[in-house]
Amino acid sequence: MDDIVTHSLRLHADPSRVVVRPFHIGWQSNGGAQSRSERLVREVLDLSPQDARAQLDAVLKDFEARHWQTRRVFMTRYDEIEAQLKLDGAAISDEKRQLIGAYFCHEYSYAAAALMNPSAVPHFDQTGMAEGCTRVILSMRAVGEGHISSVAFREGIITAKNQLRLAPEPPFATAADAAEEELQAPEGPVTVHRHRDSTLSGTVIFPITKAQSNGLEDLRLVQFTHRDGSIEWLGTYTAYNGSVIQSEMMRTRDFRAFDLVPMTGSAARNKGMALFPRRIGDHYMMIGRQDGENLFLIKSDSLTHWDEGTKLLEPRYPWEFVQIGNCGPPIELDEGWLLLTHGVGAMRKYSIGAVLLDKDDPSKVLGRTNRPILAAKDQDREGYVPNVVYSCGALRHGGSIFIPYGIADSSIAFAFARIDALLRMM
Incomplete structure (x- = not known):
């Protein structure tokens, strides 16, 4: 015409257009979702402060430049996990909270x-x-x-x-x-x-x-x-x-x-x-x-x-x-x-x-x-x-x-x- x-x-x-999305372990499970999430959180909490810091540094080195306010995203995701699993956030360091948040996120193109x-x-x-x-x-x-x-x-x-x-x-x-x-x-x-x-x-x-x-x-x-x-x-x-x-x-x-x-x-x-x-x-x-x-x-x-x-x-x-x-x-x-x-x-x-x-x-x-x-x-x-x-x-x-x-x-x-x-x- x-x-x-x-x-x-x-x-x-x-x-190259990527976002950070929640990684819902429970949605991937056929059963035991609560225990699986709890196990993952427990593994992070059992890390020494030095190991937790090193793991978080490695994650941030890989992803911080690729996303907007990555640390805040991790903390927001941690807050959701804390509410779901009834964690005592006051007893958990900022580094471990960010790291827990990172384990419950994934990058998606x-x-x-x-x-x-x-x-x-x-x-x-x-x-x-x-x-x-x-x-x-x-x-x-x-x-x-x-x-x-x-x-x-x-x-x-x-x-x-x-x-x-x-x-x-x-x-x-x-x-x-x-x-x-x-x-x-x-x-x-x-x-x-x-x-x-x-x-x-x-x-x-x-x-x-x-x-x-x-x-x-x-x-x-x-x-x-x-x-x-x-x-x-x-x-x-x-x-x-x-x-x-x-x-x-x-x-x-x-x-x-x-x-x-x-x-x-x-x-x-x-x-x-x-x-x-x-x-x-x-x-x-x-x-x-x-x-x-x-x-x-x-x-x-x-x-x-x-x-x-x-x-x-x-x-x-x-x-x-x-x-x-x-x-x-x-x-x-x-x-x-x-x-x-x-x-x-x-x-x-x-x-x-x-x-x-x-x-x-x-x-x-x-x-x-x-x-x-x-x-x-x-x-x-x-x-x-x-x-x-x-x-x-x-x-x-x-x-x-x-x-x-x-x-x-x-x-x-x-x-x-x-x-x-x-x-x-x-």
């Missing part, structure tokens, strides 16, 4: 394998923006050891001339913290917190619960406006435990505290759910793919309970004969709801198209592109899964749609499409 402009900027996997499947929303802070400029937040699926997915963020600015300027990546990344159970992985809703001194661009949200243990996949963020005018950032994602998927919702009002909430209902057993940015009539609405092939419109009275919907779109054109899905939440225009879609064609090649839905009744399809607006070609073909282009959410910027998209399940690229040109294609 001639009216789409792709940028040369690419974001790639980077094994969160984006060693891939960065992919981004979404974009307006930033919560638009102060100081020049006319025509928008500060944005990108969410990204970061894939690390064991092909486990986490959520990473990047802040940036889109200029009046459709230039993207990303904020510098901080030298250290930090994992969002949760009050976690030490002996077994928690279940149900959890809340994680960005460290008070960490930037959003340096924050990573990792799987916490049993349902999430093998990954938080494909976050579709949207800036949601409630009926009282308040703003909340909501994002649906797929929780994966290695065998079963479950749709969940991330909720935040300040990007400091993040609620990770399992969704219920028959539709929540599927992946790829995308929330409209406000209620329509009396209902919340989602676009989902319940049968692995077609797109459905789903309505609910609750943000976290979703039952079966009605079929909205099915594959029509050769580039989407295999299946179709959404590429993130619908975008509100004067003309209706603009929904970006992905289609899978011959040789499992992915392409991105667009659909226009009626603003008052999104079950009515007003228009549809008969050819892709973006497709896997040239440098966008090669990677972990070749011939894939995929987005989890675009946003409107003036007369254009800003589209961050994943390439070959490996890296991230960016494009702008003129709205008038998209509508003319339908």
Whole structure:
């Protein structure tokens, strides 16, 4: 499509991006987790002061320059262990407390394998923006050891001339913290917190619960406006435990505290759910793919309970004969709801198209592109899964749609499409 402009900027996997994460010995055990943790603490407490100091010095020599406030991280982790095992911290030296904390941590390269499947929303802070400029937040699926997915963020600015300027990546990344159970992985809703001194661009949200243990996949963020005018950032994602998927919702009002909430209902057993940015009539609405092939419109009275919907779109054109899905939440225009879609064609090649839905009744399809607006070609073909282009959410910027998209399940690229040109294609 001639009216789409792709940028040369690419974001790639980077094994040097590491964080310190809690090492939950109890989660690794088939039994005896308490005794195993107690044994490890006892081994450290039995060290002589000189040996403990030497061991801590060796750990700090290896890791202190690679992480932000490493000693404080170790002490924070020790405090969690102390509370769990009811230790007498007053009788334990600072060196041994830091060393105990170190034994219950590990280093994790969160984006060693891939960065992919981004979404974009307006930033919560638009102060100081020049006319025509928008500060944005990108969410990204970061894939690390064991092909486990986490959520990473990047802040940036889109200029009046459709230039993207990303904020510098901080030298250290930090994992969002949760009050976690030490002996077994928690279940149900959890809340994680960005460290008070960490930037959003340096924050990573990792799987916490049993349902999430093998990954938080494909976050579709949207800036949601409630009926009282308040703003909340909501994002649906797929929780994966290695065998079963479950749709969940991330909720935040300040990007400091993040609620990770399992969704219920028959539709929540599927992946790829995308929330409209406000209620329509009396209902919340989602676009989902319940049968692995077609797109459905789903309505609910609750943000976290979703039952079966009605079929909205099915594959029509050769580039989407295999299946179709959404590429993130619908975008509100004067003309209706603009929904970006992905289609899978011959040789499992992915392409991105667009659909226009009626603003008052999104079950009515007003228009549809008969050819892709973006497709896997040239440098966008090669990677972990070749011939894939995929987005989890675009946003409107003036007369254009800003589209961050994943390439070959490996890296991230960016494009702008003129709205008038998209509508003319339908």
